[in-house]
Amino acid sequence: MIFSFICDFDIILSKFAPENNHRLLITHSIIPGAVILILGFIFNLTFLIISGFSYIIHIIIDTFDWGTNFFYFQKKQIGLKLLISKEEFDNISKYLLEYKNPQSFFDEKYYGCKPCLVIEILVFILMILSMTFFALEYFLVIIIYFLFLTFHLYHHFKLKKIESS
Numbered sequence: 001m002i003f004s005f006i007c008d009f010d011i012i013l014s015k016f017a018p019e020n021n022h023r024l025l026i027t028h029s030i031i032p033g034a035v036i037l038i039l040g041f042i043f044n045l046t047f048l049i050i051s052g053f054s055y056i057i058h059i060i061i062d063t064f065d066w067g068t069n070f071f072y073f074q075k076k077q078i079g080l081k082l083l084i085s086k087e088e089f090d091n092i093s094k095y096l097l098e099y100k101n102p103q104s105f106f107d108e109k110y111y112g113c114k115p116c117l118v119i120e121i122l123v124f125i126l127m128i129l130s131m132t133f134f135a136l137e138y139f140l141v142i143i144i145y146f147l148f149l150t151f152h153l154y155h156h157f158k159l160k161k162i163e164s165s
Contacts, residue, residue: 003033003036003050003051003052003054003055004054004055004057004058005058005148006055007027007028007032007033007055007058007059008022008058008148008152009151010022010025010027010028011103011155013025013027014103018075019092019093019096019102020096020101020102020103021077021102021106023062023066023067023068023069023077024069024075024077025069026069026072028059028062028068028069029059029068029069029070029071029072030056030059030070030071031071031072032055033052033053033054033055033056033058033059034052034056035052036048036051036052036055037049037052037053037055037056038052039052040052062079063078063079063080064079064080064082065079065080065081065082065083065084065109065110065116066079066081066082066083066084066089066106066109067079067080067081077089083109083110083113083116084109092105099163100162100163100165101159101162101163103159104159104160104162104163107155107156107159107160108163111156127142127145128142
């Protein structure tokens with residue numbers, strides 16, 4: 001479970017990424033997930049295999065909204081980029097200048113998208129139901145989920161506060 005969203009902690013390093021976009025860092029490519037997966041197969045460790053797949057699935061899902069630096073070495077975002085128009089993507093520097101913190105552009109796009117929020121809520125409900133019916137003994141794992149959700153929401157509200165000041 002942790003490896004399915006641990007790559008989002010690279011948001012802390014976004015100041016080192018081009019245009020402050022943490023999705024251009026190596027942590028948002030399939031490379032770390034592939035390394036974890038390969039190590040899992042080499043050492044025959046199921047938890048590493050599952051962790052590698054979880055990491056890779058997160059990266060693949062991230063290609064839908066505005067893309068990731070999927071293979072890292074080509075230094076460009078790959079994906080459907082459903083949350084950003086072609087014009088915005090091609091002139092991203094111009095749009096980022098409209099914000100006090102460039103991350104606010106991406107934050108506003110994501111949290112301003114009702115379908116994204118609905119999907120997030122439905123996935124959460126599905127997670128709760130799945131755990132209730134199939135793995136009730138792991139129900140305390142939800143505490144970890146709420147800790148990471150708190151991290152995301154803290155970052156979101158911090159950006160909102162910066163933009164409103």
